[in-house]
Amino acid sequence: xxxLRDAPAACPSLWRCLPCPPAELRLxxxxxxxxxxxxxxxxxxxxxxxxxxxxxxxRQDRDGLWYTVYGEEDEHKEEERDGCPTxxxxxxxxxxxxxxxxxxxxxxxxxxxxxxxxxxxxxxCKIAEDFPGVRVLRQDPxxxxxxxxxxxxxxxxxxxxxIERLCQAxxxxxxxxxxxxxxxxxxxxxxTGADAEAQLRALGFGYRAKFVSGSARAIAEGFxxxxxxxxxxxxxxxxxxxxxxxxxxGAKVADCVCLLSLDKAEAVPVDTHVWHxxxxxxxxxxxxxxxxxxxxxxIGDFFRGLWGPRAGWAQAxxxxxxxxxxx
Numbered sequence: 001x002x003x004l005r006d007a008p009a010a011c012p013s014l015w016r017c018l019p020c021p022p023a024e025l026r027l028x029x030x031x032x033x034x035x036x037x038x039x040x041x042x043x044x045x046x047x048x049x050x051x052x053x054x055x056x057x058x059r060q061d062r063d064g065l066w067y068t069v070y071g072e073e074d075e076h077k078e079e080e081r082d083g084c085p086t087x088x089x090x091x092x093x094x095x096x097x098x099x100x101x102x103x104x105x106x107x108x109x110x111x112x113x114x115x116x117x118x119x120x121x122x123x124x125c126k127i128a129e130d131f132p133g134v135r136v137l138r139q140d141p142x143x144x145x146x147x148x149x150x151x152x153x154x155x156x157x158x159x160x161x162x163i164e165r166l167c168q169a170x171x172x173x174x175x176x177x178x179x180x181x182x183x184x185x186x187x188x189x190x191x192t193g194a195d196a197e198a199q200l201r202a203l204g205f206g207y208r209a210k211f212v213s214g215s216a217r218a219i220a221e222g223f224x225x226x227x228x229x230x231x232x233x234x235x236x237x238x239x240x241x242x243x244x245x246x247x248x249x250g251a252k253v254a255d256c257v258c259l260l261s262l263d264k265a266e267a268v269p270v271d272t273h274v275w276h277x278x279x280x281x282x283x284x285x286x287x288x289x290x291x292x293x294x295x296x297x298x299i300g301d302f303f304r305g306l307w308g309p310r311a312g313w314a315q316a317x318x319x320x321x322x323x324x325x326x327x
Contacts, residue, residue: 018064018101036260113310116308135313140185143261146186150163152250162203214248
């Protein structure tokens with residue numbers, strides 16, 4: 001049995017451990033490479049963020065993923081500061097294990113996939129050495145969609161700040177840690193208010209304000225949050241088509257949402273970086289000086305042919321490597 005001294009230092013509450021070697025998951029690579037924008041390195045090697053309406057801190061060692069959860073406190077309203085609960089309520093350990101396993105898709109064996117991709121692609125082989133453990137998150141579809149609507153013509157630090165402002169303005173406060181408030185991602189209904197667009201503009205969302213409020217309304221009046229989640233069960237092409245009908249959602253945002261929240265592992269988001277990589281490193285002959293819809297489709301099809309049914313996962317490794325080198 002685990003002795004308390006085996007737990008990481010500075011225990012805010014009980015730490016639990018999921019067996020998981022770094023070859024299967026590298027938190028530092030996955031949580032900072034533009035898949036989700038709700039995690040920050042709160043101390044060296046520790047990542048704090050919001051997942052499923054709870055605040056978590058994660059860290060890892062050679063064979064385990066350690067985590068602790070800060071819960072909500074419903075009873076003691078008098079203990080609130082700045083509208084934020086201050087005490088943690090316990091969640092069942094089996095349930096928190098399940099939430100994390102689902103979020104990191106730990107049932108998918110990543111090392112075996114890396115070996116397949118390395119066998120199929122010498123270039124992947126070269127890159128993978130320095131970037132093990134890059135896996136695809138399985139996020140809430142509402143959070144994923146609205147986060148990626150904010151990514152157009154934007155970079156990670158700015159997107160992260162925008163999403164933080166979005167959550168502070170429209171999401172409920174979950175808890176305060178070291179005087180820092182943490183908010184849940186806004187519900188769909190919170191984003192459909194009559195003045196949502198004006199509020200978003202005031203928060204610096206620019207032209208994206210119209211897309212966020214417009215998509216929120218379109219979903220609320222159409223298939224709803226549950227309908228969005230149900231896209232997990234339909235074929236990739238169909239899910240993509242439904243998403244592309246929403247305001248501010250083009251092929252790339254749709255593919256990000258398909259890959260990162262709707263279980264479409266074959267979705268390959270193509271941005272200008274991936275387009276250049278496809279042309280320069282892989283010699284994909286796509287015409288034109290810009291990324292046309294046809295070129296977009298051809299590049300995705302090329303990578304699906306090369307890497308197989310989880311092509312989007314392989315692309316995430318390349319994207320992470322490209323991002324790190326760019327930094």
